[in-house]
Amino acid sequence: MLSVEAKERFLQRIKFKGQIRRKKLGHCWDWTGRLSESGYGCFDAGGKGHRAHRISYKLFVGDTHGLQVLHECDNPRCVRPKHLWLGTPADNAHDRDAKGRQVSLAGDLHPSRTNPEILCRGNDHWTRKHPSKTCRGTQHGRAKLNDTSVYLARALNNLGCTYQKLGKAFAVDRSAIASACMRDTWKHVDEPPKNLNIKMWYKKHKNQLTPATRELVESLIKVYVYS
Numbered sequence: 313m314l315s316v317e318a319k320e321r322f323l324q325r326i327k328f329k330g331q332i333r334r335k336k337l338g339h340c341w342d343w344t345g346r347l348s349e350s351g352y353g354c355f356d357a358g359g360k361g362h363r364a365h366r367i368s369y370k371l372f373v374g375d376t377h378g379l380q381v382l383h384e385c386d387n388p389r390c391v392r393p394k395h396l397w398l399g400t401p402a403d404n405a406h407d408r409d410a411k412g413r414q415v416s417l418a419g420d421l422h423p424s425r426t427n428p429e430i431l432c433r434g435n436d437h438w439t440r441k442h443p444s445k446t447c448r449g450t451q452h453g454r455a456k457l458n459d460t461s462v463y464l465a466r467a468l469n470n471l472g473c474t475y476q477k478l479g480k481a482f483a484v485d486r487s488a489i490a491s492a493c494m495r496d497t498w499k500h501v502d503e504p505p506k507n508l509n510i511k512m513w514y515k516k517h518k519n520q521l522t523p524a525t526r527e528l529v530e531s532l533i534k535v536y537v538y539s
């Protein structure tokens with residue numbers, strides 16, 4: 313959908329630890345590029361203007377099936393895939409209403425009631441019906457991360473190491489590390505405890521990293537653990 317150049321440009325405009333609108337959702341990914349009058353992120357690619365949150369949905373989640381991409385966090389500049397969901401224009405109105413911003417347009421005439429088949433959620437969602445088709449962690453053909461690198465990346469991120477540096481060390485792009493650290497992905501990997509002895513932990517697990525990764529990771533450990 314996006315060229316490699318456009319994808320890189322897109323990812324560079326994301327501030328991964330953005331504002332927190334709702335505690336349980338965690339940080340928003342705030343768009344740092346141009347905003348529309350109504351506050352949505354704008355992104356130009358292929359000679360056209362796009363809404364940044366729609367691009368993000370397509371990039372990280374998949375097809376929008378012609379539906380609107382709505383914000384769970386109510387922050388129009390947010391492009392975090394976990395905060396986005398697909399809905400009809402009426403869902404949008406209903407959502408606004410539920411959040412107390414506009415008059416009601418809901419009830420039994422709501423399209424999600426009259427045409428419930430257009431929305432797949434919960435147990436009807438295809439990822440539940442076909443769990444084998446969703447790839448998680450190292451089952452994913454392109455994954456360059458593994459449980460060990462994700463655990464270590466989270467521990468180093470807790471100490472202040474940036475996604476940029478972690479991405480470089482683990483040879484993945486910044487967004488892949490950010491998603492892993494924020495548990496949008498790699499949810500099955502435990503969270504490192506605050507008082508983790510990284511030095512000891514690393515000694516035990518470093519064999520699960522490639523030599524090239526080890527070298528870069530060790531330089532990060534020197535900076536963030538010993539300083």
Ligand SMILES: [Zn+2]
Pocket residue numbers: 339340341385386387390391392395
């Ligand atoms: Zn958000």
